[in-house]
Structures are given as structure tokens and as C-alpha cells.
Amino acid sequence: MTVQRTLSIVKPDAVAKNVIGKIYTRFEDAGLKIVAAQMRQLSQAEAEGFYEVHKDRPFFKDLVSFMISGPVMIQVLEGEDAILKNRELMGATDPKKAAPGTIRHDFAESIDANAVHGSDAPETAAREIAYFFPALAIHSR
Numbered sequence: 001m002t003v004q005r006t007l008s009i010v011k012p013d014a015v016a017k018n019v020i021g022k023i024y025t026r027f028e029d030a031g032l033k034i035v036a037a038q039m040r041q042l043s044q045a046e047a048e049g050f051y052e053v054h055k056d057r058p059f060f061k062d063l064v065s066f067m068i069s070g071p072v073m074i075q076v077l078e079g080e081d082a083i084l085k086n087r088e089l090m091g092a093t094d095p096k097k098a099a100p101g102t103i104r105h106d107f108a109e110s111i112d113a114n115a116v117h118g119s120d121a122p123e124t125a126a127r128e129i130a131y132f133f134p135a136l137a138i139h140s141r
């Protein structure tokens with residue numbers, strides 16, 4: 001077990017549904033600490049850069065349009081096995097396949113509007129945290 005940090009985004013659908021607090025409670029109840037946070041309206045270039053790994057996928061254009069359709073809440077979560085723990089809290093990418101009690105099952109409507117993003121590995125977590133947060137803005141105490 002190691003203490004890790006992971007990048008989490010509450011996507012525009014969940015911000016519009018007014019469930020940021022309910023999602024934060026899931027993180028807190030699982031022992032994940034919010035050590036940095038910012039609410040932002042992403043620009044198209046920022047969203048494209050963030051999801052660059054998917055740029056050749058058929059859903060890329062719709063994904064970017066969705067991510068800039070309204071404000072997002074971006075946070076760094078810290079805790080034991082934070083990357084995997086957050087992915088477990090999120091549930092499957094498609095909310096219809098997500099287990100009951102997961103964030104996507106409980107708050108999301110579709111694979112396009114699926115409430116949350118979470119880094120999927122230590123390398124992507126490091127890249128994604130650096131993408132949105134200058135290192136010194138993180139508070140871990």
C-alpha cells in the first residue's frame with residue numbers, strides 16, 4: 001500500500017445536477033483527501049490537450065464538446081491506493097454497466113455524460129495533475 005495522488009474531474013453533467021458535494025462525500029468516506037481543487041470552464045484547447053491520448057478515437061470530438069459544455073470541478077485526491085480506489089468509486093465508464101453504489105451508477109446518464117473522470121495509472125495521474133495544478137498549489141496536511 002502506498003499513498004498516491006490522482007486527478008479527478010466532476011464533469012459538466014454532474015456540476016449541472018448540483019451533486020459536487022455528494023461526490024466529494026464519496027471521496028471523503030473512502031479515505032481520500034481533497035488536497036487541491038479548482039472550478040473551471042475549460043477552453044477547447046485545454047480539453048483537447050487533456051484528452052490527447054484519445055485524439056484518434058471516434059468519440060474524441062463529442063468528448064471535447066461535452067467537457068467544454070459547462071464548468072467542471074477539478075481536484076487532486078490523496079490517499080492509500082488513491083488511483084485504484086477512485087476508479088472503484090467511479091464505476092464502469094458506461095453508467096449502465098456500473099455497479100450500484102458507484103458514482104456513475106448513481107449520478108450519470110450515459111457513456112458520454114458520465115459524471116466523473118479519474119486518472120487510470122500512476123503515469124497518467126502525474127501528467128494530469130501537472131496539467132491542471134502547479135506543484136506548489138497542493139496542500140497535503
Ligand code: RTP
Pocket residue numbers: 054059063092093111112113114116117118119120
Ligand atoms: P475518464 O478518462 O473520463 O475517467 O473515463 P474512462 O477512463 O472510464 O474512459 P476512457 O476510455 O478513458 O474514455 C474517456 C471518456 O470518453 C468517453 N467515451 N465514450 N462512446 C464511447 O464509446 C466512449 N468511450 C469513451 C467517456 O465519456 C469516457 O469517460
Ligand code: MG
Pocket residue numbers: 118120
Ligand atoms: Mg480514461
